[in-house]
Structures are given as structure tokens and as C-alpha cells.
Amino acid sequence: MISYKELGLVNTKEMFAKAIDGGYAIPAFNFNNMEQLQAIIMAAAETKSPVILQVSKGARNYANQTLLRYMAEGAVEYAKELGWENPQIVLHLDHGDTFETCKSCIDMGFSSVMIDGSHLPYDENVALTKQVVDYAHQYDVTVEGELGVLAGVEDEVSSDHHTYTRPEEVVDFVTKTGCDSLAISIGTSHGAYKFTPEQCTVDPETGLLVPPMLAFDVLEGVEKELPGFPIVLHGSSSVPQDEVATINKFGGNLKAAIGIPEPWLRQAAKSAVCKINIDSDSRLAMTAAIREVFAEKPAEFDPRKYLGPARENMKKLYMHKIINVLGSEGKAL
């Protein structure tokens, strides 16, 4: 049993309370490899933003849970080297699907876990979430639960339709489970293909496709039931069209991919939403940079010469999210 506290990590409790009071949200970025982790830490250190490092099931399968945990431990020291004296870094399990998975992450030093029982019947979701909370809280580890189902595909989490969170259920769920934050479904979705062009309307000014509006009424209903309780948005990539264009220009073949407009996320961040998950945007930034190098310098074969630009492009994206979308810059001085 290793406590995250020995690793210099923090749980989400204090940072969420401050984020709700301050009208901003904490970025939750997924990581799968060193360059992505470096980019996240460089961006967070440079902006002095609290940050949540997320490990999904796909990441654990790809990179190994133990290795990722040691990388997060290293990230704390790296952040200090970069001049961030008091790094506020959370290591979070994204979409934990069983009690055993959550327990194994808690036992090896994760400071926060999500138990996703959203696909289960309500009572089973309550029971599973409570089991995880009861274990996690013994070690001061925070727990995110989920009510409502998001559409889309991300790693091994998928559903073909939304089921919006029912505001009338949230008090009962939070009271019975004791969870520390709640992921809700208001129309965001996993993956880069959140909406088809047919689902969108055209903005007459910009000519860009605008997806169906998020269900802000559901968010307001939840806030009314649970004043001041930390709310989480999954599936909140914006699918930057310049990255999609770069990918397609240099040999990629992405279909029309449409994400959540950033002004909507900025609006959500000002509410009780205090954690916003972003994964696909970083994948797009990485792929765009690598494709560009491959196309423009076909003789290049040193991985540092294409992973370096990929890291730089991801860092730029993370900084943009922190400063312009989430508003978390300077909140972890």
C-alpha cells in the first residue's frame, strides 16, 4: 500500500472547492506516453494550473498501470524542476469499471478514482459506487461517480445514445454513495466524432458547423438540487478544425469531426462544473504534428524529430485550454 501523499500528489477535494468558488474548472487530461505527460506538465507548470492526470483502461492496457503510476510520480518532481514550487497534480483513474480496479489503483498511489456504474441499473450503480467510496475514503482518496450515459466511443467505453442525467436522482445518489464528485450527461460525448454534420446547423457568420446545444437546463437542475457540489463533464474535446485540416492535408482521412464549442465549455466552467475531461483534442494535435513531419521530411527517421514537434503542439493545446477555456491559469501558485 503506497499513499499518494508520499508521491507528492493531491486529491481533488480542495481544488474542486476552490474551482467552484472561483468559477473555473480543472483540466483533466488523459495520458498514455511520455511525450503527452511532458506536454501536460510543461503546460500546467508554465501556467501554474492545477491539473488532473487521467489514466483510462485503454492507457493501462497500452502502457501498463504500474509504469503510468511511476511516470506520475516522476511528473511531480519534473514539475518542481520546471520551477513550479507547489505542484497541484492529481493522479486519477478514468472510468474504473470494477471495485477491484479502483482498489488496485488506490493501493498503488492514485489520489482519485472514477467508478463508472452509469450503465448499471440505478441501485447497482449506488451499491458499487458506495463500495468504492467506503474503501477510498479510508485513504483520503476522492471518488467520482456517474449518473446518466454519454454517447460516443472512447477506449473501451461506448454507447450509441445519450441518457441525460435526471436531476431528481442526484441528491439520493450522492447521499447514498458519499461520492466526492459526479459526472453527468448533458449532451457531451466521447471521441472525435461527437456529432454528424446532419445533426449540426451552419453558423451564418463563420460558416462553421454548430452541434446541438448542450442541455444546460439539466446542469442547472443538478446545481439546484446539489448546490456547491462538484460536477464533472466527460467527452469535452472541441475537435480543433485546424488540427483536423492539417491531418487531412498531410495524408490523413478524417471525416467531418465536430466537437463541443469552446465558449460552451467556458460557460460550463463558470458553473459547478469543476472538472472537464479532454482527450481527443490532444490525440488530434499529436497526429497533426507527426503527419506534417512525415510529409515534409520523408527522410526523417529519428523519433525525437517527430515526437518533439508532437509534444510541442500538445503543449500549445493544453495551454490554450487552461488559459482560454477552463480559466485555471494561476490557480495553483
Ligand SMILES: [Zn+2]
Ligand atoms: Zn469519459
